Amino acid sequence: MKQASVVGIVGVCVLAAAGCGGGSTDPASPTTEPAQVQQATSGADMVGDASEPVNQIVATAIDDLQSYWAQEFPALYGSDYAPVSGGFYAVVPSSGELPPCASSPDDIAGNAFYCPGEDVVAWDSEGLLPDLRERFGDFVIPVVMAHEWGHAIQARAKFEGMTVTSEIQADCFAGAWAAHAVDDASNFDPSPAELDSALAGFLFLRDEPGSAADDPSAHGSGFDRVSAFQDGFDGGPEKCKPYVDGSPQVLELPFSSAADASRGGDAPLEQIIEGVPKDLEDYWAALYPELSGQPWTPLKPFVAFDPANAPDCGGSSVADYSLFYCVPDDYVGFDAVDAMPQFYQQGGDFAVAALIATQYGLAGLSHLGIDADDQDASLQGDCMAGGWTASVLLQNRPTSGYTLSPGDLDEAIGALLLFRGSGDEDRQGSGFIRVEAFRHGVLDGAEACI
Numbered sequence: 537m538k539q540a541s542v543v544g545i546v547g548v549c550v551l552a553a554a555g556c557g558g559g560s561t562d563p564a565s566p567t568t569e570p571a572q573v574q575q576a577t578s579g580a581d582m583v584g585d586a587s588e589p590v591n592q593i594v595a596t597a598i599d600d601l602q603s604y605w606a607q608e609f610p611a612l613y614g615s616d617y618a619p620v621s622g623g624f625y626a627v628v629p630s631s632g633e634l635p636p637c638a639s640s641p642d643d644i645a646g647n648a649f650y651c652p653g654e655d656v657v658a659w660d661s662e663g664l665l666p667d668l669r670e671r672f673g674d675f676v677i678p679v680v681m682a683h684e685w686g687h688a689i690q691a692r693a694k695f696e697g698m699t700v701t702s703e704i705q706a707d708c709f710a711g712a713w714a715a716h717a718v719d720d721a722s723n724f725d726p727s728p729a730e731l732d733s734a735l736a737g738f739l740f741l742r743d744e745p746g747s748a749a750d751d752p753s754a755h756g757s758g759f760d761r762v763s764a765f766q767d768g769f770d771g772g773p774e775k776c777k778p779y780v781d782g783s784p785q786v787l788e789l790p791f792s793s794a795a796d797a798s799r800g801g802d803a804p805l806e807q808i809i810e811g812v813p814k815d816l817e818d819y820w821a822a823l824y825p826e827l828s829g830q831p832w833t834p835l836k837p838f839v840a841f842d843p844a845n846a847p848d849c850g851g852s853s854v855a856d857y858s859l860f861y862c863v864p865d866d867y868v869g870f871d872a873v874d875a876m877p878q879f880y881q882q883g884g885d886f887a888v889a890a891l892i893a894t895q896y897g898l899a900g901l902s903h904l905g906i907d908a909d910d911q912d913a914s915l916q917g918d919c920m921a922g923g924w925t926a927s928v929l930l931q932n933r934p935t936s937g938y939t940l941s942p943g944d945l946d947e948a949i950g951a952l953l954l955f956r957g958s959g960d961e962d963r964q965g966s967g968f969i970r971v972e973a974f975r976h977g978v979l980d981g982a983e984a985c986i
Contacts, residue, residue: 575913584626597678622655708776711768840872893921919985920976
């Protein structure tokens with residue numbers, strides 16, 4: 537972000553008098569052990585080395601997707617589903633062999649695609665899928681295949697629209713299938729952590745920050761793609777069918793200046809740590825009277841500390857915590873020596889800003905008389921952070937000097953997905969539902985969080 541611009545991810549903790557579990561500064565790691573999948577029953581007509589581990593997962597996904605859409609397509613579109621039948625191509629780009637619809641190895645290297653003219657699905661089994669599996673775990677592979685199947689469904693439904701609309705609708709269809717994998721009899725049974733890691737893969741596959749939504753090659757920002765995936769996950773394919781150009785609206789943002797673009801939209805960490813708490817105070821001074829009818833009482837000055845010289849909260853040391861709201865002493869504190877520089881380096885400036893905003897959200901709830909130390913309140917705090925982000929995006933406070941830069945929304949959801957303390961999932965919720973809460977605040981405003 538930048539100031540006149542602003543604003544991740546963490547092991548965070550609400551500290552009540554009795555304290556709570558320690559917060560780690562390590563990002564959550566994707567599961568890379570072999571997925572708990574059943575062998576595909578019908579098998580896929582695969583061109584390529586079907587014995588490769590990633591291709592075995594793909595084959596199982598193909599079997600499951602064909603079965604899923606055979607049930608869902610008739611209810612959605614009123615006609616029978618025609619299985620994808622042109623072939624499935626596991627491509628090794630360095631071999632020089634090409635699938636249909638590709639004219640050079642560059643067309644498939646680092647890529648996966650559905651070709652409607654030939655009704656085929658092809659993927660880079662040498663680079664893309666092994667890399668995604670290493671970064672984000674096994675379940676990201678069937679999610680990628682589910683996205684490509686979304687395009688196959690569009691071909692059968694004769695969908696028309698901009699490229700970005702087509703892409704986010706395919707993401708929505710992928711989310712609908714993922715909910716089936718989680719909830720129903722399926723060849724896959726992903727854990728919440730595996731789902732978080734797969735969803736983080738959408739950030740890796742996003743458009744370059746600063747891309748225009750009407751670019752013919754646009755796929756959507758990470759925020760757009762995750763939003764569409766969660767639409768389908770929560771609402772099923774029925775939620776995805778009405779997608780048309782402009783609805784849902786995509787939120788890809790341009791850089792505001794050449795200087796902003798040259799630094800990738802990131803402000804210095806020191807500027808974030810100094811300025812974001814002040815902007816959050818400004819935000820809550822405007823919001824709190826609307827929620828309570830009472831004036832906002834400012835928090836005590838935020839505490840950026842060195843773990844070697846950590847402050848107290850209600851008489852207890854906070855040396856083991858990265859970021860927290862201290863209930864009895866009414867302040868937000870964070871490790872400015874180890875944790876925040878790590879979050880900034882790995883997540884970007886808005887990762888840091890959004891994480892701080894979640895703790896101010898908990899402080900606001902506490903001021904409203906809501907117990908801030910349970911999962912429901914933690915999710916409300918994430919939602920409130922989304923409400924503050926919306927205020928920055930809309931620039932509806934003349935007293936704020938911040939604006940969002942391209943990629944900031946993606947940095948925020950990446951933080952919520954990938955950075956948490958050990959044992960925090962039970963108290964804070966999975967990254968998936970934290971992102972849902974944050975999105976709710978961005979799209980619907982802080983009043984919707986209460």
